Amino acid sequence: MDTIMIVELLEQRAYHELKEQLGTIYPVDVAALLEELDVKQMIVVFRLLMKEEAAETFSYMNSDVREHLINALTDSELEEVMEEMYIDDTVDVLEEMPANVVDRLLMAVTDTGLRMKINTLLQYPEDSAGSIMNVDYIGLRKEMTVAEAILKIRQVGINKETIYTCYVTDKRKLIGHVDVKALLTSSDTRKIADIMETNLLYAHTYDDKEEVANMIHKYGLIAIPIVDKEMCMVGIVTVDDAMIVMQEEATEDMSRMAGVAPNEESYFGTSVFQHVRNRSPWLLFLMLSATVTGVILAYYENSMLKMPLLIAFVPMLMGTGGNCGSQSSTLIIRGLALNEIEFKQVLRVIWKEIRVAVVVGLFLAFVNGVRIYLMYDQNILMALSIGITMVAVVCLAKMIGATLPLVAYKCGLDPALMAAPLITTILDTSTIIVYFTIVKFAFKI
Amino acid sequence: MDTIMIVELLEQRAYHELKEQLGTIYPVDVAALLEELDVKQMIVVFRLLMKEEAAETFSYMNSDVREHLINALTDSELEEVMEEMYIDDTVDVLEEMPANVVDRLLMAVTDTGLRMKINTLLQYPEDSAGSIMNVDYIGLRKEMTVAEAILKIRQVGINKETIYTCYVTDKRKLIGHVDVKALLTSSDTRKIADIMETNLLYAHTYDDKEEVANMIHKYGLIAIPIVDKEMCMVGIVTVDDAMIVMQEEATEDMSRMAGVAPNEESYFGTSVFQHVRNRSPWLLFLMLSATVTGVILAYYENSMLKMPLLIAFVPMLMGTGGNCGSQSSTLIIRGLALNEIEFKQVLRVIWKEIRVAVVVGLFLAFVNGVRIYLMYDQNILMALSIGITMVAVVCLAKMIGATLPLVAYKCGLDPALMAAPLITTILDTSTIIVYFTIVKFAFKI
Numbered sequence: 037m038d039t040i041m042i043v044e045l046l047e048q049r050a051y052h053e054l055k056e057q058l059g060t061i062y063p064v065d066v067a068a069l070l071e072e073l074d075v076k077q078m079i080v081v082f083r084l085l086m087k088e089e090a091a092e093t094f095s096y097m098n099s100d101v102r103e104h105l106i107n108a109l110t111d112s113e114l115e116e117v118m119e120e121m122y123i124d125d126t127v128d129v130l131e132e133m134p135a136n137v138v139d140r141l142l143m144a145v146t147d148t149g150l151r152m153k154i155n156t157l158l159q160y161p162e163d164s165a166g167s168i169m170n171v172d173y174i175g176l177r178k179e180m181t182v183a184e185a186i187l188k189i190r191q192v193g194i195n196k197e198t199i200y201t202c203y204v205t206d207k208r209k210l211i212g213h214v215d216v217k218a219l220l221t222s223s224d225t226r227k228i229a230d231i232m233e234t235n236l237l238y239a240h241t242y243d244d245k246e247e248v249a250n251m252i253h254k255y256g257l258i259a260i261p262i263v264d265k266e267m268c269m270v271g272i273v274t275v276d277d278a279m280i281v282m283q284e285e286a287t288e289d290m291s292r293m294a295g296v297a298p299n300e301e302s303y304f305g306t307s308v309f310q311h312v313r314n315r316s317p318w319l320l321f322l323m324l325s326a327t328v329t330g331v332i333l334a335y336y337e338n339s340m341l342k343m344p345l346l347i348a349f350v351p352m353l354m355g356t357g358g359n360c361g362s363q364s365s366t367l368i369i370r371g372l373a374l375n376e377i378e379f380k381q382v383l384r385v386i387w388k389e390i391r392v393a394v395v396v397g398l399f400l401a402f403v404n405g406v407r408i409y410l411m412y413d414q415n416i417l418m419a420l421s422i423g424i425t426m427v428a429v430v431c432l433a434k435m436i437g438a439t440l441p442l443v444a445y446k447c448g449l450d451p452a453l454m455a456a457p458l459i460t461t462i463l464d465t466s467t468i469i470v471y472f473t474i475v476k477f478a479f480k481i
Numbered sequence: 482m483d484t485i486m487i488v489e490l491l492e493q494r495a496y497h498e499l500k501e502q503l504g505t506i507y508p509v510d511v512a513a514l515l516e517e518l519d520v521k522q523m524i525v526v527f528r529l530l531m532k533e534e535a536a537e538t539f540s541y542m543n544s545d546v547r548e549h550l551i552n553a554l555t556d557s558e559l560e561e562v563m564e565e566m567y568i569d570d571t572v573d574v575l576e577e578m579p580a581n582v583v584d585r586l587l588m589a590v591t592d593t594g595l596r597m598k599i600n601t602l603l604q605y606p607e608d609s610a611g612s613i614m615n616v617d618y619i620g621l622r623k624e625m626t627v628a629e630a631i632l633k634i635r636q637v638g639i640n641k642e643t644i645y646t647c648y649v650t651d652k653r654k655l656i657g658h659v660d661v662k663a664l665l666t667s668s669d670t671r672k673i674a675d676i677m678e679t680n681l682l683y684a685h686t687y688d689d690k691e692e693v694a695n696m697i698h699k700y701g702l703i704a705i706p707i708v709d710k711e712m713c714m715v716g717i718v719t720v721d722d723a724m725i726v727m728q729e730e731a732t733e734d735m736s737r738m739a740g741v742a743p744n745e746e747s748y749f750g751t752s753v754f755q756h757v758r759n760r761s762p763w764l765l766f767l768m769l770s771a772t773v774t775g776v777i778l779a780y781y782e783n784s785m786l787k788m789p790l791l792i793a794f795v796p797m798l799m800g801t802g803g804n805c806g807s808q809s810s811t812l813i814i815r816g817l818a819l820n821e822i823e824f825k826q827v828l829r830v831i832w833k834e835i836r837v838a839v840v841v842g843l844f845l846a847f848v849n850g851v852r853i854y855l856m857y858d859q860n861i862l863m864a865l866s867i868g869i870t871m872v873a874v875v876c877l878a879k880m881i882g883a884t885l886p887l888v889a890y891k892c893g894l895d896p897a898l899m900a901a902p903l904i905t906t907i908l909d910t911s912t913i914i915v916y917f918t919i920v921k922f923a924f925k926i
Contacts, residue, residue, distance in 0.1 A: 294811035
């Protein structure tokens, strides 16, 4: 099934066949196909979808396409979509929409219970566990029997979002969990209190969603229960949402590390204007910082006038310093994100980087020394000066590259801000000062 | 529970209490604690663990610690561990160990059936779905009744790795799947053939594990069935393994993007020597490439001697070019990894980048022009020349940064290789040529 086929079926008005074909593909794929149609066609196709598929497809669309659709749908169509969606998807959708669209969507929900639930979830901060949790889960009481529990499951139903772990509460407080597996393999008359597991992993509504995703990853969970300050159970976060969070966080880190302000839309989903806004601030800041480097370089003008050859080594030294620094900062930033490195290990990091820097520095200095010796009339003093500068620059680069992200982390900033662009600009200046100090001393200029 | 407490309990020989305490924490946390003990203590504590916890803890250890442990354990202890581990974890462990250790571990397995299974799995290439799959799953036949199916589940058991989806096969060929949910809500006498879903997602044993992880992510699955060339069911890949793959791939991409050869161990788990080996090749290559930039810069020596001020703008122009290029390359590399961008969209990418580049370039040129006009005695010609160079450099940088990863992808290379370090080195040279061509023309030098 592809866009061309859909357009053909639409032109032939073969709606019945189109509807059948759409039934065989997954909502996430339907959403991708709809995005390639023009608005009118997209709306016709969307109306052909079954109620449940329509709601799921709606949740997978990008926000531009979704807005067109919302404008075209009637209030009762919107109501159907809103009531069929999983509530965590509803909240995601609403968080991305402009205020007037949110109002229209919320007005379409006539079920006041559902509207209250949505409003509660919308109040959690955007990065919190509360904002990605689902409030539908299977709750059991500890005095229930296994037979009663199974009956409840049959009534409530199990779906992708409620999964196969039931949570046991006592006066709304979370006290344990039972897998459907345990229910299936226990006799009907046993009490839930006797078979439940009490060794619980849980998170709080206001915990950072990244931490919650890390817990799910670390412990290999399918879902984690979310409690409020009084330990009352309020919802669950499932592994599929954790995966989305982890991918988003990795994307965010990579963007920040390249000096791009992250946003949640895809590359093509981001407008040219938004791309400009995301990229300009760092470029401007770095451009202005680099003028400092330029001023310092110009300050050594006299040395260069006396010995113009010196300029030839500047790009190499600055480049190597920047690369060494960004290698270290990247490894530390990623280690922090994966909880493999903590701030208290800063001395261990420095000790490791020093040893790496010395070996790498000597190696690069040696190769480069040989090259200079051969290329510039066996000028040993030049080979030596550049070699010493190289070792110093590599050591400095690895130190700064490794410690700045740790310091940022300690200060509550995102370590990813201390990545290549900033490190490089800082190192450019340092490299030039180190270089000219050494060559001025060596050649007495 | 922390290391200090464990050491204290060990010194007091309070083994019983230690054992109880260990029972309350998760294997992944036990593994982290063991890594901080000295080898002798670690072995004592490991022997206190329950059989099942011991096996899971073993699978979470880093490979150094694990090797110490293997050397200390008896053959029968090793056999217990090997037989308790989930088979996909066993394969992961074996893939990381040196050959002699692998031999000892395999010899410890006396169950020939298990040994054959392990050997089969070890033969799949390291990046394939086969290498991360689990061969234990609940298989049903289409002629079974619901009651027979539930009976089978009770016998086989459900665990973290087998999950709640049963796969239906006909002469070993995968023909459908049934959720435990459907079994619970259907009458006992119905046939599996009538209630199974036939709209199947699956992957092949030799598919790239990253693609399989992306499928699990995209469709929000808990597991995906893996089939061989004849569509025979051979195993499943579960969401927890998909998460690990996704995190590893993101880490690998970030390392490559910083010019570091990726390896699977953590930052501290990698030796100094290995860090040097991972980082040196790119540094060496980039250092030597940068000498080309240096030679070209030296070529414009005469212009600089006539007008020494020119050198002051070099770091800023080179820096901005590098930053612009790495912004674009990062966004494209990540978009490719997330399947948001495909090669066939190369023209769309270029069109977007050109527009972004023109706006960003004009903005930076304007700010910088004003600065130069004010700082250098209202030198309009200088402000204009640098401004024009800036726009040209930004456009060039965005083009090269955006297209190189796409070209690498098309050629079957990892796009992450075309990231900041390489892009910057290429752009440094281009920037200098563009800059001096423009100023030589402007100032007739």
